[in-house]
Amino acid sequence: MKDLANKTVTELHALMAAGDTTPSEITKAVAVRIAEEEPVVEAYVTTLVDQAEEEASACDARVKEHGLAGTLDAIPYALKDNMCTDGILTTCSSKILSNFKPPYNCTVYNRLEDKGGILIGKTNMDEFAMGSSCETSALRRTTNPWNPEYVPGGSSGGSAAAVASGMAPYALGSDTGGSIRQPAALCGVVGMKPTYGLVSRYGLVAFASSLDQIGTFTKDVEDCAVVMDAIVGHDAKDSTSVPEQHIDMLTGLKSGVKGMKIGISQAFMGEGLQDEIRKSLDEAIRVYTELGAEIVDVDFTMLDYALPAYYLIASAEASSNLARYDGVRYGVRAEDYDGLVDMYVKSRSEGFGDEVKRRIMLGTYALSAGYYDAYYKKAMKVRTLIIQEYKKVYQSCDLLLTPTTATTSFKFGERTANPLEMYLSDLYTVPVNIAGIPAVSIPAGLDAKGLPIGLQLAGPAFSEDTILKAAWAYEDQTRYTDLRAPLQKK
Amino acid sequence: MEYDIVIGMEIHAELATKSKIFCSCPTEFGADENTHACPVCLGMPGVLPVLNEKVVEYAAMAGLALNCKIANFSKMDRKNYFYPDLPKAYQTSQFDLPICTGGTVTIDTPDGKKDVGITRIHIEEDAGKLIHEGGGGTLVDVNRCGVPLIEIVTEPDLTNAEDARIFAEKIRDTLEYTGVSDCKMQEGSIRFDVNLSVKPKGSTELGTRTEMKNLNSFRALMRAVQYESKRQIIELKKGNRIIQETRKWDDAKGVSSSMRSKEEAHDYRYFPEPDLVPIVLSDERIEEIRSTLPELPEAKRLRYVNDFGLPEYDAEVLTAKKALSDFFEESVALIDEPKMISNWLMVEIPPLLKEHELTAEEIPFTPASLAELIGLIQDGTISGKIAKSVLADMFEAPEKAPKTIVDEKGLAQMNDSGELEAIIEKIVDENPKSVEDIAGGNKKAYGFLTGQVMKATKGKANPQEANKIIREKVQAKIDS
Numbered sequence: 015m016k017d018l019a020n021k022t023v024t025e026l027h028a029l030m031a032a033g034d035t036t037p038s039e040i041t042k043a044v045a046v047r048i049a050e051e052e053p054v055v056e057a058y059v060t061t062l063v064d065q066a067e068e069e070a071s072a073c074d075a076r077v078k079e080h081g082l083a084g085t086l087d088a089i090p091y092a093l094k095d096n097m098c099t100d101g102i103l104t105t106c107s108s109k110i111l112s113n114f115k116p117p118y119n120c121t122v123y124n125r126l127e128d129k130g131g132i133l134i135g136k137t138n139m140d141e142f143a144m145g146s147s148c149e150t151s152a153l154r155r156t157t158n159p160w161n162p163e164y165v166p167g168g169s170s171g172g173s174a175a176a177v178a179s180g181m182a183p184y185a186l187g188s189d190t191g192g193s194i195r196q197p198a199a200l201c202g203v204v205g206m207k208p209t210y211g212l213v214s215r216y217g218l219v220a221f222a223s224s225l226d227q228i229g230t231f232t233k234d235v236e237d238c239a240v241v242m243d244a245i246v247g248h249d250a251k252d253s254t255s256v257p258e259q260h261i262d263m264l265t266g267l268k269s270g271v272k273g274m275k276i277g278i279s280q281a282f283m284g285e286g287l288q289d290e291i292r293k294s295l296d297e298a299i300r301v302y303t304e305l306g307a308e309i310v311d312v313d314f315t316m317l318d319y320a321l322p323a324y325y326l327i328a329s330a331e332a333s334s335n336l337a338r339y340d341g342v343r344y345g346v347r348a349e350d351y352d353g354l355v356d357m358y359v360k361s362r363s364e365g366f367g368d369e370v371k372r373r374i375m376l377g378t379y380a381l382s383a384g385y386y387d388a389y390y391k392k393a394m395k396v397r398t399l400i401i402q403e404y405k406k407v408y409q410s411c412d413l414l415l416t417p418t419t420a421t422t423s424f425k426f427g428e429r430t431a432n433p434l435e436m437y438l439s440d441l442y443t444v445p446v447n448i449a450g451i452p453a454v455s456i457p458a459g460l461d462a463k464g465l466p467i468g469l470q471l472a473g474p475a476f477s478e479d480t481i482l483k484a485a486w487a488y489e490d491q492t493r494y495t496d497l498r499a500p501l502q503k504k
Numbered sequence: 505m506e507y508d509i510v511i512g513m514e515i516h517a518e519l520a521t522k523s524k525i526f527c528s529c530p531t532e533f534g535a536d537e538n539t540h541a542c543p544v545c546l547g548m549p550g551v552l553p554v555l556n557e558k559v560v561e562y563a564a565m566a567g568l569a570l571n572c573k574i575a576n577f578s579k580m581d582r583k584n585y586f587y588p589d590l591p592k593a594y595q596t597s598q599f600d601l602p603i604c605t606g607g608t609v610t611i612d613t614p615d616g617k618k619d620v621g622i623t624r625i626h627i628e629e630d631a632g633k634l635i636h637e638g639g640g641g642t643l644v645d646v647n648r649c650g651v652p653l654i655e656i657v658t659e660p661d662l663t664n665a666e667d668a669r670i671f672a673e674k675i676r677d678t679l680e681y682t683g684v685s686d687c688k689m690q691e692g693s694i695r696f697d698v699n700l701s702v703k704p705k706g707s708t709e710l711g712t713r714t715e716m717k718n719l720n721s722f723r724a725l726m727r728a729v730q731y732e733s734k735r736q737i738i739e740l741k742k743g744n745r746i747i748q749e750t751r752k753w754d755d756a757k758g759v760s761s762s763m764r765s766k767e768e769a770h771d772y773r774y775f776p777e778p779d780l781v782p783i784v785l786s787d788e789r790i791e792e793i794r795s796t797l798p799e800l801p802e803a804k805r806l807r808y809v810n811d812f813g814l815p816e817y818d819a820e821v822l823t824a825k826k827a828l829s830d831f832f833e834e835s836v837a838l839i840d841e842p843k844m845i846s847n848w849l850m851v852e853i854p855p856l857l858k859e860h861e862l863t864a865e866e867i868p869f870t871p872a873s874l875a876e877l878i879g880l881i882q883d884g885t886i887s888g889k890i891a892k893s894v895l896a897d898m899f900e901a902p903e904k905a906p907k908t909i910v911d912e913k914g915l916a917q918m919n920d921s922g923e924l925e926a927i928i929e930k931i932v933d934e935n936p937k938s939v940e941d942i943a944g945g946n947k948k949a950y951g952f953l954t955g956q957v958m959k960a961t962k963g964k965a966n967p968q969e970a971n972k973i974i975r976e977k978v979q980a981k982i983d984s
């Protein structure tokens with residue numbers, strides 16, 4: 015067997031182009047991998063294997079006759095379950111939407127369909143993307159493919175685990191405070207959150223609209239560039255989508271980092287940083303220096319303020335965004351109720367999990383009369399300061415290199431007792447969302463327990479090309495992206 | 505003790521855009537329930553609003569017409585509350601940075617001209633409608649969800665019910681005139697809220713105010729103001745305090761009653777709408793919008809008096825309705841008889857409109873037809889009296905040119921004096937008694953003879969011409 019499920023998108027494309035495999039062989043290999051791994055990994059809320067195999071065999075004839083339309087043509091992929099798909103369950107891993115089938119598609123789905131993509135499933139997540147371990151999902155318990163006792167990270171843990179276990183050649187996730195990069199780091203895959211507004215949010219079920227951004231999970235950096243290139247672009251249906259502008263992420267991808275200035279900040283190496291991760295960072299500095307990049311020390315004074323500001327802004331927006339789930343028009347309605355208000359209260363009390371309720375309460379409080387100035391308004395001021403801080407940082411360097419997370423993955427239940435401890439999982443990723451800038455998490459080897467380490471490269475708005483160039487150079491030297499999670503079925 | 509009444513108003517007007525504020529659903533009134541409803545209207549998960557640019561343009565036009573400053577930078581906010589007619593559980597509105605601020609409207613009151621300050625105008629979306637079915641519970645119709653509105657907020661500058669009505673009518677006329685709203689009260693496309701307080705005469709300190717919402721006729725507005733001001737004064741005279749609250753006006757009973765107090769008021773938790781970008785209007789764009797603004801009634805009235813020499817009264821009547829003034833101007837462009845056109849529009853046409861149950865916007869024929877009709881009078885083809893009957897026919901068959909009606913019915917005046925002379929000669933011969941009366945000094949008999957001539961010619965004789973010939977023929981008879 016050609017071990018197709020372990021191959022990158024680029025490799026699969028090359029194999030098909032050379033006539034060494036077919037669309038249906040690829041989809042079949044992924045389907046087999048799902049059958050083998052899914053019982054333990056539980057990455058998916060919904061799998062669409064039969065439908066995908068049918069689509070793939072339809073591709074066989076077309077590809078044979080007309081060739082491949084592009085790199086993503088006839089390649090299966092997965093979507094996080096907060097991206098609307100017409101007639102297909104879109105649950106946000108919440109009880110309240112556990113029966114919800116939208117009558118419309120999100121824009122990224124349409125883009126990938128246009129490229130010939132084959133949707134193979136919808137992945138598990140923290141409920142409404144609120145969480146850092148997938149443990150708040152009301153529907154599935156996704157495990158880390160590197161060790162099922164450990165969490166995959168979150169909130170896009172299902173997408174990360176699906177790619178890490180070969181159950182999807184690539185997947186999309188959404189990142190509000192680190193929800194792509196953190197699980198990518200914990201599962202040992204490449205995860206990228208682009209500049210806010212670069213990818214349409216239309217059809218992405220909102221958590222915190224001013225922070226949410228769709229991005230990618232791939233096995234390596236080149237795939238990341240390919241998929242990112244396919245989903246970016248202006249969308250008239252999303253007012254916050256930026257006007258058309260071309261960022262060429264592919265042409266110069268392998269052109270190296272000579273002369274590039276890579277910033278390092280001590281702020282990201284404080285207490286609590288796992289020793290092995292610090293060592294990985296040192297190794298990366300060495301690699302980049304050897305490749306001809308210049309390492310510069312930069313100040314980052316706002317890190318301590320980022321997390322509280324994030325939790326106020328995100329929760330405030332969430333409290334409003336999630337108010338529509340009232341059991342009236344769609345989703346799950348409580349069975350016994352007495353009048354309108356009781357129906358609202360019961361549907362929401364039964365339909366939402368604890369973490370979602372916690373954020374709704376926090377956000378409602380932050381926006382309330384008498385508290386608005388002290389919380390929401392102050393958080394918005396911090397947001398402005400963080401944006402300014404990054405502007406200053408990028409005057410002295412092209413990219414900022416930091417760990418993605420302070421620790422590698424943790425065991426189920428380890429951080430659920432104390433929400434604040436869980437929130438700290440996003441300490442290094444949150445400032446990027448607040449500033450709306452792009453960042454990638456790239457695999458940087460394994461710790462002593464055999465769990466993946468991730469490093470984060472963040473750049474100014476629309477610097478995706480530079481970020482990917484630097485990520486590729488690191489990957490090319492270290493080959494950490496060649497590591498594959500051990501399989502359940504040996 | 506005497507009291508001053510202090511009134512401020514909030515006016516909601518639906519904008520006359522074809523599609524809704526955040527989606528492409530039509531705004532049209534009267535469709536079947538929930539047929540103008542897309543995922544955006546329904547607040548489905550993941551869908552996003554896209555601001556209709558026409559809404560911004562219309563709101564700015566309203567602001568310019570009411571002498572407001574138009575903001576270069578304004579933004580949308582979310583007003584959060586739960587209600588079944590509000591699918592998203594928030595209304596997208598404007599909070600601290602509205603599109604228009606600081607306007608003034610001058611009204612003509614029985615006590616002379618008064619200025620009313622416009623505090624702000626902001627853009628927002630309408631909510632849906634609840635339908636309370638007997639026994640079957642309550643149903644929701646979302647057709648109206650997302651219909652664009654502007655809310656006009658005034659300073660507390662009004663002091664009595666009559667002024668409040670005059671002001672409200674002026675706002676209605678202005679919005680209608682500029683075309684930003686059709687202001688159909690019966691369809692709820694313009695609604696008035698009144699904030700009212702009373703204070704001892706001359707006092708500078710404002711009293712506690714109450715609010716009455718959704719007054720949907722001018723009569724209701726006046727009566728509500730009269731009732732509420734009287735109620736507050738009586739309360740104060742009794743030594744009671746006014747409670748700050750929202751009151752419901754029951755127009756059928758003619759009373760207001762408490763709806764909810766300040767303590768029960770919602771905390772709307774406003775915050776900037778993250779799904780929309782700020783509204784940025786450059787000075788150039790604002791001027792561009794200003795240039796599309798039609799001439800407003802005051803300016804037009806002045807021009808009618810100065811340029812067309814119309815009496816003040818005519819100018820006022822003609823400019824009150826845009827449709828009427830448009831009709832007038834198109835007619836005047838075709839035939840330079842402003843006073844005659846004005847007379848027809850003000851005197852002859854209204855009763856016929858009423859008879860056919862039409863409004864001023866619905867004059868069935870074109871200004872060209874009216875101009876042609878007036879031309880026919882001018883050149884002596886028909887008399888003014890015949891013209892009136894032609895006008896009545898024009899209401900029946902608006903597609904027919906007046907000239908065609910005149911030809912078909914043979915209504916042209918008899919200007920051929922030979923034919924007329926023969927008819928008159930015959931009538932004078934047949935009525936020797938009248939000739940005798942005239943000879944005897946009874947000039948009234950002329951009237952009888954004229955009547956006979958008109959009867960014989962079916963009114964087509966040119967009256968001046970006929971009179972002249974009658975006199976000649978009678979004199980000849982007497983002389984002979």
Ligand SMILES: [Zn+2]
Binds near residue numbers: 528541544546
């Ligand atoms: Zn709609």
